[in-house]
Amino acid sequence: MRRSASRAVIMADQWPRCVREMKGVILDMCGVLYDSGEGGGVPIEGSVEAVRRLKSSDLQLRFCTNETQATREKFVGKLKRMGFDIDVREVFSPAPAVVAILKERCLRPHLLVHDDLLPEFDSVDKFNSNCVVIGDAADNFSYQNMNTAFQILISLEKPLLFSMGRGRYYKETDGLKLDVGVYMKALEYACDLEADVVGKPAPMFFQSVLNDMGLQPHEVLMIGDDLVNDVGGAQRCGMKGLQVRTGKYRPSDERDPTVTADGYVDNLACAVDTILKYRCV
Amino acid sequence: MRRSASRAVIMADQWPRCVREMKGVILDMCGVLYDSGEGGGVPIEGSVEAVRRLKSSDLQLRFCTNETQATREKFVGKLKRMGFDIDVREVFSPAPAVVAILKERCLRPHLLVHDDLLPEFDSVDKFNSNCVVIGDAADNFSYQNMNTAFQILISLEKPLLFSMGRGRYYKETDGLKLDVGVYMKALEYACDLEADVVGKPAPMFFQSVLNDMGLQPHEVLMIGDDLVNDVGGAQRCGMKGLQVRTGKYRPSDERDPTVTADGYVDNLACAVDTILKYRCV
Known part of the structure; x- marks a missing residue:
């Protein structure tokens, strides 16, 4: 894909300085580390080794996911x-974050979630619910x-x-699947309301990861396959955002009118190659 | 409900002239004639007689529904x-209207509809679909x-x-139920597109009813329980729109910031009483 390759080169000019200032990396998980699907999914080629290499470097590493189909x-x-x-x-995943909010505000949720996520909410009072999660x-x-x-x-x-995330869809091994954001939009329209999003791309969620790392936004790079929720969300917090061409990535993402990534790479292994190359210079 | 009653009186001042100029009435069905639910639903008190009285008058009468759970x-x-x-x-219902569009544009639909509606699409080629209905x-x-x-x-x-209609919800005998508009919004968000609405409140749909009556919009009154799709839709076509306080009506409709009905009445029987009273003067 000539066009993407040439853009990657342009981006690459800015990499050396950017990478030398970097102190931490946040990785999205599904679509970056692995593709989900029947039997739990399969690792994306090179990602297991890429994580190992990042961990061996002097960079701090965190994982930030909107995964809500299982407990953490x-x-x-x-x-x-x-x-x-x-x-x-x-x-970092949305369920513990939403549990903290519910407790702080004394809210009793009705849960419309995956059965395997329910244990995350064991400690929350759910009787006579006054909100929906x-x-x-x-x-x-x-x-x-849904009714x-x-x-x-109402x-x-x-x-x-x-809403734990606002994603449109994600990729499983047998194709694209509708994500929670689609059903959030459905209920928003039905009830004429705006949902509170907990998870990416909510700034508060990214900030909690930065706080845990003890780093400033400009010191951290976010790597994800979701242009809007990973890359755009991180950029709005002041981080750099890199999109991998795996997972839910689609070529049209590189001409998106609203979000332009700071770089596009074929996969996590390539991203880590680039980062560690400039870091060692 | 004192507040609504006083508004009805204010509206009533304008009724005599409006009713004398009137040559036709369009009735919404679910929530005006009957409440749907298990076993097909139950007529709303006075509505059977109200339809009979309208039919005995010199007014033209048509029915306009977004019902798509069964063939017409x-x-x-x-x-x-x-x-x-x-x-x-x-x-007038959306399925025959959408069938006409599909044939005119040589489109082959994938159908996500109620099983009982399928026969309406018997004459349509559905192989290798290039659109979704x-x-x-x-x-x-x-x-x-939905996936x-x-x-x-995608x-x-x-x-x-x-989308055959864009309603948020309707009332069944055991409570409010999500309508097609909610799932339209879900797919619009998932695919980043705007659906073509066939049915109320699409102006083309109301116009097809006016054409059948051979009347001008200002000569026709729409009566419905849906403020946005019945009343607002009719008003945008130049008709008067009356909301009944049955079906999905909620008191907050009377302070809606976007649509104000030309009148609010307790039910269809009251509406017909008022119409025929001024008509006979």
């Missing part, structure tokens, strides 16, 4: 079985479950909807 | 069994079916989505 523990366990060297404490519920996004969530929202004086 | 024939059969004097030729599919709005529709749309060079 189960999710990290799956990635470990794929060969990734990842610790639960390095992973949705995640990537997949097959649980039935007409009946129940809608009926609860009966509240101040309907309150939390 | 089956749907009218259900209303006849409830006691309504209605003929299929008096009823959605209706009020109810339980057919599963995650799997299939999404995958077809694979097309120019994704084309027809």
Whole structure:
């Protein structure tokens, strides 16, 4: 793809300085580390080794995902079985963040989420719900479950909807699948409200990762396959954002009118090659 | 409800002239004639008699519905069994309108509709689909079916989505239910497109009813329970629009910032009382 290659070259001119100032990297997970699908998914070629190389460098590394189909523990366990060297404490996902908000504001959620995510909410009072929380519920996004969530929202004086992410779709091994953002939009329209997004691209979510690293935004690079939620979200926080041409990446992303990545690379392995090359100079 | 009553009085001042100039009435069906639900639904009190009285008057009468859970024939059969004097030729619904568009433009639809609506599309070529048509599919709005529709749309060079109506919700005997518009919004967001709406409030749809009556918009009154799609849609075509306080009506409709009905009445029987009273003076 000549056009993309030439853009990558232009970008590459700016890399040396950018990489030398860098102190941390945040990685999106699905579509960067692995492609999800039946049986848990498969690692993307070179990604296991790329994570290992980043960990061996002097860069701080965190993982930032909108994954809500499993608890963080189960999710990290799956990635470990794929060969990734990842610790639960390095992973930031929306469910623990929304639980903190619910407790702080004394909110009792009705949950429209994947069955495997439910344990994350064990400590939350759910009786007589006064808000709705949705995640990537997949097959649980039935007409009946959507109606129940809608009926609860519309009966509240101040309907309150939390959406764990606002993604349009993600890639599984057997094709693209609708993500939580699509159902968020559906309920927003049904109830004439605006959801509170917890997860990428919410600035508060990225900031919590930066706080954990103790770094300033300009010292950190975000790498993701989602142009809007990974790259655009990170850029709005003052970070650099790199898009990989894996996962849900589509060639049209490189001519998107709203978001332009600071660089496009074929995959995570290429990104890490570039970073470590300039870092060692 | 004191506030609504006083508004109705203010509106009533304008009624005599408006009603004398009137030559036709268009009635929405669900929420005006009957409430839908298990077993087909139940007539709204006074509506059977109200339709009979309108038919006995010198006014032309048509029915305009976004109903897409059954063929027009089956749907009218259900209303006849409830006691309504209605003929299929008096009823305008989105499926025949969308079929005409598909044939005119040589389009082959993938259908995400209620099983009982499928016969309306018997004469349409559906092989190797190059557009998607959605209706009020109810339980057919599963995650799997939504994914299939999404995958077809996203694979097309120019994704084309027809939505039979854009309603948010409707009322069944056991509560409010999500309507097709909610799933239209979901697919619009997923594919970054704008759907073509066939049915109310599309001006072309109202115009086809006016053409059939041979009347000008200012000579016709639309009566519906949906402020945006019935009342607002009719008003944008130059008709007067009256909202009934039955069906999906909610008190907040009367302070809606975008649409103000030309009048609010408790139900269809009250509307017909008012119309025939001023008509006989």
